[in-house]
Amino acid sequence: MTTQLFVPKFRVDECLAQVKECLEKGWTGMGFKTVEIEDRWKEYTGLPHAHFLSSATAGLHLAFEVLKRKHGWQDGDEVISTSLTFVSTNHAIKYAGLTPVFADVDKYLCLDPEAILDKITTRTRAVVFVGLGGNTGQLDKVAQICKEKGIALVLDAAHMAGTRYRGKHIGYNADVTVFSFQAVKNMPTADSGMICFKEQSDDELARKLTWLGINKDTYARTAAQGAYKWKYDVEDLGFKYHGNSIMAGLALVSLKYLDNDNSYRRQISKWYRDELNGVEGIEIVPVAEGCESSTHLLQLRLERRDGLLVFLNEKGVYPGVHYTDNSEYEMYKDCGQCKNSVKASNEIISLPMHVGLSKNEVDKVSCLVKEFLKG
Ligand SMILES: Cc1ncc(COP(=O)(O)O)c(C=O)c1O
Numbered sequence: 515m516t517t518q519l520f521v522p523k524f525r526v527d528e529c530l531a532q533v534k535e536c537l538e539k540g541w542t543g544m545g546f547k548t549v550e551i552e553d554r555w556k557e558y559t560g561l562p563h564a565h566f567l568s569s570a571t572a573g574l575h576l577a578f579e580v581l582k583r584k585h586g587w588q589d590g591d592e593v594i595s596t597s598l599t600f601v602s603t604n605h606a607i608k609y610a611g612l613t614p615v616f617a618d619v620d621k622y623l624c625l626d627p628e629a630i631l632d633k634i635t636t637r638t639r640a641v642v643f644v645g646l647g648g649n650t651g652q653l654d655k656v657a658q659i660c661k662e663k664g665i666a667l668v669l670d671a672a673h674m675a676g677t678r679y680r681g682k683h684i685g686y687n688a689d690v691t692v693f694s695f696q697a698v699k700n701m702p703t704a705d706s707g708m709i710c711f712k713e714q715s716d717d718e719l720a721r722k723l724t725w726l727g728i729n730k731d732t733y734a735r736t737a738a739q740g741a742y743k744w745k746y747d748v749e750d751l752g753f754k755y756h757g758n759s760i761m762a763g764l765a766l767v768s769l770k771y772l773d774n775d776n777s778y779r780r781q782i783s784k785w786y787r788d789e790l791n792g793v794e795g796i797e798i799v800p801v802a803e804g805c806e807s808s809t810h811l812l813q814l815r816l817e818r819r820d821g822l823l824v825f826l827n828e829k830g831v832y833p834g835v836h837y838t839d840n841s842e843y844e845m846y847k848d849c850g851q852c853k854n855s856v857k858a859s860n861e862i863i864s865l866p867m868h869v870g871l872s873k874n875e876v877d878k879v880s881c882l883v884k885e886f887l888k889g
Pocket residue numbers: 569570571572599600602603644670672673693694695696706707
């Protein structure tokens with residue numbers, strides 16, 4: 515039997531019922547279900563605005579695009595980011611014509627507030643904070659720095675659906691928070707995401723930009739009366755980034771189980787920690803004090819990481835690496851290299867983490883890790 519890194523759990527009958535409803539209604543695009551998931555997401559997170567999207571990558575681009583227009587940022591203005599992330603985070607900065615500047619990470623593998631302070635220049639406009647694996651790291655301190663320095667805070671919460679900090683769902687202290695509901699995330703659909711702006715005017719601009727700059731969505735036009743219901747204006751060079759009702763239907767089902775699923779993930783994390791904490795030669799990436807993490811990832815650090823990857827593969831266990839330091843990529847070789855990020859990138863391994871894992875499987879993986887370390 516093999517043990518995979520991620521296996522999404524879909525409640526198939528409930529998902530099919532959602533899809534059936536869309537098909538029977540003859541409405542699969544943006545509309546009734548996208549509105550419903552936006553409402554449910556606002557209720558769930560307590561965030562004031564939520565707009566359902568085709569992906570978090572689209573959302574991150576939109577975040578920078580909206581803030582750039584609002585504040586009149588210039589091309590080439592700087593955004594402090596991490597190199598220990600999926601490339602979407604940094605591509606999004608570049609899509610908006612801005613420049614990523616890498617700052618180093620802390621023991622949580624999230625941006626280190628001190629390192630951010632070192633990178634602030636007169637051209638710094640924003641920080642993008644990635645809650646790696648669902649961890650909040652030192653997000654509160656970073657938010658405080660952004661406030662004091664008058665720079666925007668974008669939260670890449672692709673791994674953070676359901677993460678709470680001191681009892682409150684994350685996103686409350688960012689200018690904009692972007693979630694991913696991609697196929698293997700902890701709140702899976704196939705591909706979709708959510709963007710949550712703090713300000714209503716930003717949410718309004720984002721809605722216009724996700725539908726090509728058109729000033730009314732199709733649903734509103736269909737609901738409108740009279741001979742001019744087809745008419746609209748195009749006020750901006752927007753994008754095709756909005757979500758659709760099929761994905762929203764899957765998201766509604768995933769959201770219903772999110773808290774239960776995340777709590778089982780935390781149980782799995784505890785089982786791993788009980789087995790592996792204190793074992794010589796490895797370190798488990800800690801969860802920040804006060805953070806109830808979605809636990810999208812369970813990451814170990816060890817010097818012989820590559821050897822462990824091969825060993826586990828040979829035993830039918832398929833871990834992952836989140837992530838290769840982005841400064842190694844041609845696209846990002848000029849954004850600065852950060853010592854801790856590069857070191858971490860060579861040491862981290864993500865063990866299987868999904869709600870289909872049993873305690874036996876977690877024990878089996880933990881035993882294999884220990885066996886490797888003895889060898
Ligand atoms: C940290 C991070 N940011 C952004 C994204 C992009 O998410 P999506 O696949 O929904 O575009 C991902 C996806 O893997 C991610 O891990």
